[in-house]
Amino acid sequence: MRWRGRRQSNNVEDRRGRGFVRSKKGASGGAMILLILAGLFFGQDVQRVLSLFVGGGSGGPQVQQSSRPSSAADDDNAAFVKTILAETEDTWNQVFSDSGSNYQAPKLVLYEEQTQTACGVGKAASGPFYCPGDYKIYIDLSFMTELKRMGAPGDFAFAYVIAHEVGHHIQNLIGVASDVRKKQARSNKSGANALSVKMELQADCLAGIWINRTEQRNSILEQGDIEEGFAAAAAVGDDTIMSRAGMAPRRENFTHGSAKERMYWFQEGMKTGRIDSCQTF
Numbered sequence: 130m131r132w133r134g135r136r137q138s139n140n141v142e143d144r145r146g147r148g149f150v151r152s153k154k155g156a157s158g159g160a161m162i163l164l165i166l167a168g169l170f171f172g173q174d175v176q177r178v179l180s181l182f183v184g185g186g187s188g189g190p191q192v193q194q195s196s197r198p199s200s201a202a203d204d205d206n207a208a209f210v211k212t213i214l215a216e217t218e219d220t221w222n223q224v225f226s227d228s229g230s231n232y233q234a235p236k237l238v239l240y241e242e243q244t245q246t247a248c249g250v251g252k253a254a255s256g257p258f259y260c261p262g263d264y265k266i267y268i269d270l271s272f273m274t275e276l277k278r279m280g281a282p283g284d285f286a287f288a289y290v291i292a293h294e295v296g297h298h299i300q301n302l303i304g305v306a307s308d309v310r311k312k313q314a315r316s317n318k319s320g321a322n323a324l325s326v327k328m329e330l331q332a333d334c335l336a337g338i339w340i341n342r343t344e345q346r347n348s349i350l351e352q353g354d355i356e357e358g359f360a361a362a363a364a365v366g367d368d369t370i371m372s373r374a375g376m377a378p379r380r381e382n383f384t385h386g387s388a389k390e391r392m393y394w395f396q397e398g399m400k401t402g403r404i405d406s407c408q409t410f
């Protein structure tokens with residue numbers, strides 16, 4: 130991607146290198162669990178995330194000092210995140226103003242290992258996520274290495290992840306997210322999972338819109354970028370993740386969609402650049 134030298138977003142809150150303080154008032158209730166699960170980029174660590182909410186930890190105040198200073202590579206990655214976030218702001222400002230409304234951009238929090246969110250304690254092991262409760266995207270930059278390990282290296286793959294989380298923010302703004310949560314509350318587990326898949330695939334489609342509009346504005350794509358994006362979409366398909374974990378991929382357990390579906394909807398948004406093409410429901 131040709132991303133250097135472009136505007137960087139001011140909507141980034143840098144919590145790297147800061148200690149973690151757990152507040153006494155932890156998150157509680159099923160709604161919070163659903164909130165955070167719907168915002169996760171993949172379903173891999175669902176059990177671990179749930180343990181944060183269900184009887185996890187002592188609950189008391191706890192401080193952990195992070196001893197890892199941020200490296201030059203991390204700072205370069207942070208500059209990348211700020212640039213991609215700025216491109217999403219330009220895209221969604223345009224889309225919203227085309228329809229006569231104002232876009233309220235999300236904040237993006239960079240953190241290390243764990244951090245406090247309005248959706249409970251966010252942990253790097255869960256991957257990037259969006260918390261609808263505070264309109265913030267949470268990213269630990271070590272996820273870039275994790276993506277490589279999952280077979281999706283490259284800057285465009287990471288840009289797709291950021292754009293997907295911004296997609297969840299859009300769903301929060303336009304009311305899709307709260308509709309889905311209401312329906313999920315009335316559904317059994319497989320019904321709730323099926324709704325989650327539709328929401329995740331729509332976020333992939335919205336990420337595709339981002340690349341369509343950004344490319345039209347700035348021509349940032351380089352050879353191989355699109356392939357990187359597809360590789361990332363496939364790597365985080367539920368079937369890919371379950372197979373890798375030695376589990377049989379079962380549709381009723383999917384929360385994010387298969388590799389094929391994720392690639393399809395990402396491509397759909399990229400092709401059309403139109404929000405009305407993201408009809409995954």
Ligand SMILES: [Zn+2]
Pocket residue numbers: 167168169170171293294297329332
């Ligand atoms: Zn997601």
